[in-house]
Amino acid sequence: MQPGSAPTETYDVQFSEKIERTRDQFKDFFNGEIDAFRSPASEYRMRAEFKIWHDKDTGRACYAMHQPKVKNQVIPIEDFEIGSARIRELMPDVLAAVNNSTLLKQKLFQIEFLTATSGDAVVSLIYHRPLSEQWQAEAEQLQSTLRCQLIGRSRKQKIALGRDYVLETLLVNDKSYTYQQVETGFTQPNAAVCQKMLTWAQTVSADIGGDLLELYCGNGNFTLPLAQNFSRVLATEVSKTSVKSALYNIEQNGATNIAIARLSSEEFTEAMNKVRRFRRLENIDLDSYQFSTIFVDPPRAGLDTDTVKLASRFDNIIYISCNPDTLADNLASLATTHEVTRLALFDQFPYTEHRECGVILRRR
Numbered sequence: 301m302q303p304g305s306a307p308t309e310t311y312d313v314q315f316s317e318k319i320e321r322t323r324d325q326f327k328d329f330f331n332g333e334i335d336a337f338r339s340p341a342s343e344y345r346m347r348a349e350f351k352i353w354h355d356k357d358t359g360r361a362c363y364a365m366h367q368p369k370v371k372n373q374v375i376p377i378e379d380f381e382i383g384s385a386r387i388r389e390l391m392p393d394v395l396a397a398v399n400n401s402t403l404l405k406q407k408l409f410q411i412e413f414l415t416a417t418s419g420d421a422v423v424s425l426i427y428h429r430p431l432s433e434q435w436q437a438e439a440e441q442l443q444s445t446l447r448c449q450l451i452g453r454s455r456k457q458k459i460a461l462g463r464d465y466v467l468e469t470l471l472v473n474d475k476s477y478t479y480q481q482v483e484t485g486f487t488q489p490n491a492a493v494c495q496k497m498l499t500w501a502q503t504v505s506a507d508i509g510g511d512l513l514e515l516y517c518g519n520g521n522f523t524l525p526l527a528q529n530f531s532r533v534l535a536t537e538v539s540k541t542s543v544k545s546a547l548y549n550i551e552q553n554g555a556t557n558i559a560i561a562r563l564s565s566e567e568f569t570e571a572m573n574k575v576r577r578f579r580r581l582e583n584i585d586l587d588s589y590q591f592s593t594i595f596v597d598p599p600r601a602g603l604d605t606d607t608v609k610l611a612s613r614f615d616n617i618i619y620i621s622c623n624p625d626t627l628a629d630n631l632a633s634l635a636t637t638h639e640v641t642r643l644a645l646f647d648q649f650p651y652t653e654h655r656e657c658g659v660i661l662r663r664r
């Protein structure tokens with residue numbers, strides 16, 4: 301199958317297989333009905349990055365992806381069915397402009413797209429050479445023709461001709477949330493499924509009350525809808541870019557009960573355990589929180605041992621995971637103190653091995 305093509309006739313089959321695999325993998329922790337959330341069968345990826353392949357014979361540039369597990373081999377990409385409608389619309393126009401301009405094409409080695417469901421888009425052109433004023437003049441023309449935000453990058457150089465982010469709006473239980481999603485920051489790649497994840501997390505935590513601690517909060521993606529269910533929220537995240545976006549998103553959405561601290565989960569655990577004091581927490585009185593719940597959405601590595609210990613001190617744990625293997629490892633520890641009461645599968649990455657899961661744990 302061509303990378304990026306989406307054989308819709310097999311979607312149901314692959315989705316059912318994922319549900320079965322998830323049921324089997326977590327059978328020691330949960331025997332109830334899995335909350336399973338489908339993806340659209342095509343045009344679901346809001347971001348994409350392509351290598352640019354320069355054909356030696358024709359001199360033309362084309363989109364390409366690395367051949368999985370084969371070194372120095374690329375596969376040309378004609379269309380990208382799994383990309384959002386906006387990515388598919390922009391792809392041929394960007395490539396035509398590149399092929400019509402030596403300035404835009406020379407030493408271009410990668411193009412990245414970040415789009416929102418509104419059609420807002422950032423296109424990044426990445427080069428193996430410094431970018432000149434002449435490049436900028438041509439890129440500005442292209443930006444206005446394409447009606448998108450254009451960024452040029454090369455070593456130690458970033459020229460953002462407009463914004464370096466898109467504005468995404470997601471609907472969660474009848475309320476809209478607007479998010480700044482920055483080109484280099486983490487964002488969930490499948491907007492339709494992300495909306496279902498947010499709705500699930502908000503719905504399953506509706507009756508808990510008290511205060512919420514969130515680790516790995518990114519740009520505040522879950523923080524904003526979850527804040528509706530809790531008196532106060534303390535959210536932490538390690539990336540400066542994401543923390544900046546989270547603060548922007550809190551303000552833009554008028555949320556008044558969220559505090560953000562830029563701390564890794566390891567650092568925050570030290571702060572909670574009073575092992576270490578942090579200047580970055582000086583305006584936050586940890587002892588004033590009445591935490592009922594911890595929400596975690598870690599990277600693929602899952603939770604480290606100390607963070608698992610920290611999580612086990614909470615009555616309720618909401619855990620979103622992009623790696624079922626590390627989730628299963630963490631559950632093996634958490635299941636000694638907590639019971640899994642809900643298990644969800646979100647098909648963020650159709651036609652791949654990847655599964656995104658959600659679990660709710662309650663203290664036994």
Ligand SMILES: C[S@@+](CC[C@H](N)C(=O)[O-])C[C@H]1O[C@@H](n2cnc3c(N)ncnc32)[C@H](O)[C@@H]1O
Nearest residue numbers: 486516517518521537538539564565597598599
């Ligand atoms: C899977 S993303 C989830 C982000 C957010 N919940 C969302 O839905 O967009 C994981 C986040 O954890 C952050 N991160 C990675 N390692 C971390 C660590 N050791 N401590 C805290 N945050 C970390 C990343 O920067 C990223 O924003």
